[in-house]
Amino acid sequence: MFDLLIRGGTIATASDVFEADVAVKDGVIVQIGRDLGPSAETVGASGRYVLPGGIDSHVHISQPSGEGIVMADDFESGTRSALFGGNTTIMPFCLQRKGEGLRAALKDYHALAEGNCYTDVSFHMIVSDPSAQVLGQELPALVEDGYTSLKVFMTYEDLRLSDAQILGVLDTARRTGALVMVHCENEDAIRYLVGVHEAEGRVEPKSHATTRPIAAEREATHRALSLAEIVDTPLVIVHVSNRESMEEIERARRRGRKVIGETCPQYLMLTAEDLDGMDWEGAKFVCSPPPRDKESQVACWEGIERGVFDLYSSDHCPFRYEDDHGKLNPKGRENFRHIPNGIPGIETRLPILFSEGVMKGRIDLPRFVALTSTNHAKTYGLYPRKGTIAIGADADLAIWDPNETRTIRHADLHDASDYSPYEGLAITGWPTTIIRGGKVVLEAGELTEAARAGRYLERKRSPLAGPV
Numbered sequence: 001m002f003d004l005l006i007r008g009g010t011i012a013t014a015s016d017v018f019e020a021d022v023a024v025k026d027g028v029i030v031q032i033g034r035d036l037g038p039s040a041e042t043v044g045a046s047g048r049y050v051l052p053g054g055i056d057s058h059v060h061i062s063q064p065s066g067e068g069i070v071m072a073d074d075f076e077s078g079t080r081s082a083l084f085g086g087n088t089t090i091m092p093f094c095l096q097r098k099g100e101g102l103r104a105a106l107k108d109y110h111a112l113a114e115g116n117c118y119t120d121v122s123f124h125m126i127v128s129d130p131s132a133q134v135l136g137q138e139l140p141a142l143v144e145d146g147y148t149s150l151k152v153f154m155t156y157e158d159l160r161l162s163d164a165q166i167l168g169v170l171d172t173a174r175r176t177g178a179l180v181m182v183h184c185e186n187e188d189a190i191r192y193l194v195g196v197h198e199a200e201g202r203v204e205p206k207s208h209a210t211t212r213p214i215a216a217e218r219e220a221t222h223r224a225l226s227l228a229e230i231v232d233t234p235l236v237i238v239h240v241s242n243r244e245s246m247e248e249i250e251r252a253r254r255r256g257r258k259v260i261g262e263t264c265p266q267y268l269m270l271t272a273e274d275l276d277g278m279d280w281e282g283a284k285f286v287c288s289p290p291p292r293d294k295e296s297q298v299a300c301w302e303g304i305e306r307g308v309f310d311l312y313s314s315d316h317c318p319f320r321y322e323d324d325h326g327k328l329n330p331k332g333r334e335n336f337r338h339i340p341n342g343i344p345g346i347e348t349r350l351p352i353l354f355s356e357g358v359m360k361g362r363i364d365l366p367r368f369v370a371l372t373s374t375n376h377a378k379t380y381g382l383y384p385r386k387g388t389i390a391i392g393a394d395a396d397l398a399i400w401d402p403n404e405t406r407t408i409r410h411a412d413l414h415d416a417s418d419y420s421p422y423e424g425l426a427i428t429g430w431p432t433t434i435i436r437g438g439k440v441v442l443e444a445g446e447l448t449e450a451a452r453a454g455r456y457l458e459r460k461r462s463p464l465a466g467p468v
């Protein structure tokens with residue numbers, strides 16, 4: 001007797017598409033075959049796709065932001081929104097503030113997540129203060145404990161690391177088997193351009209894009225890849241926005257480097273023109289790197305299609321728009337420099353790629369699964385427990401109706417922001433039933449009683465980590 005049977009759907013993994021039933025016992029997949037049963041509970045899936053639940057490995061939730069700025073989502077609203085968008089695991093960032101230890105930051109962050117999650121969660125660290133204690137003791141111990149990835153920044157005054165500091169982090173990562181993600185933008189160049197813009201009185205939201213040009217991202221991408229080469233570590237280049245940065249990734253790969261590339265919906269769907277809205281509306285689209293131009297969109301789609309990108313993540317970083325603690329904070333209403341960086345998108349990530357990618361024939365279903373789930377699990381040490389439909393894997397499944405049409409309206413979404421950057425976008429295909437850990441957690445637009453029981457996931461080391 002199975003606990004749950006998903007009957008008659010079309011299953012897609014990162015390699016295959018086939019029709020079969022999926023049988024679940026004790027939260028894991030125990031059989032895949034035809035005419036399986038009996039089962040205590042059955043979900044009919046004929047005419048629908050049964051896919052591994054989405055894994056969003058780049059998410060910001062309850063992250064301390066600038067003075068007076070508050071992120072819109074906490075774990076409750078952020079993971080709920082993720083679940084409605086077809087995700088069963090998300091990976092938010094635990095921020096180390098300067099002067100703070102990693103353990104202390106983690107303790108606080110776990111307390112925020114505990115008991116409040118609709119998806120499984122696992123944390124990356126953000127290292128902003130790589131002291132001798134952090135690199136010599138805390139980080140190696142945390143990798144042993146399953147915190148096997150971290151992010152470093154080359155921009156943002158309060159987060160950026162010097163090249164020497166980045167080398168120290170990368171070297172520690174190589175020795176301990178951690179995987180490093182890098183935000184690549186040249187802070188000094190940006191600061192210089194901000195000064196020029198302010199001197200000329202150009203302080204509206206669109207200046208966010210012109211003070212963070214492609215060259216600042218391309219240069220930092222090249223530098224990060226060179227630093228990784230110097231100490232012989234793999235690297236994840238996150239939220240890539242343009243062709244020139246993609247070319248840096250490809251060039252490094254041709255030199256034999258292990259590089260994972262990530263892009264996000266904003267670089268496929270938005271442009272810098274969106275930052276030029278009436279009445280400061282452009283603030284809704286302020287994120288870093290900024291959305292670029294049409295050619296960059298085309299380039300990023302090519303990267304999705306031909307494998308420059310391994311990961312497609314949301315970089316969900318939600319701030320409310322009409323809010324003194326959000327985009328329109330008192331200083332942010334006056335000068336783009338004070339508009340918090342980041343946009344919401346955790347619920348719309350998968351439907352956008354399904355609709356614009358699969359339904360428009362740019363990618364096939366296995367590539368969709370790889371980009372949205374399997375590669376995230378493989379990159380960050382969760383595979384094969386997560387990210388696939390296989391015997392022994394957690395029964396985390398999203399059942400998609402490819403015929404469901406919707407128009408994105410923030411009023412229909414479940415995050416705690418007050419807008420969507422994709423308002424009005426027509427979508428074909430939506431995840432209509434979500435199963436997490438073998439339990440139906442979302443059905444016909446309603447959360448079930450089992451929904452709010454997401455677990456924390458300790459991770460193995462990434463198979464990519466270590467010397468190249």
Ligand code: URP
Nearest residue numbers: 183287288315317341342
């Ligand atoms: O603008 C963005 N992307 N904000 C989130 C923080 C980051 O850099 O990923």
Ligand code: ZN
Nearest residue numbers: 183238239288
């Ligand atoms: Zn970033």
Ligand code: ZN
Nearest residue numbers: 058060315317
């Ligand atoms: Zn981010």
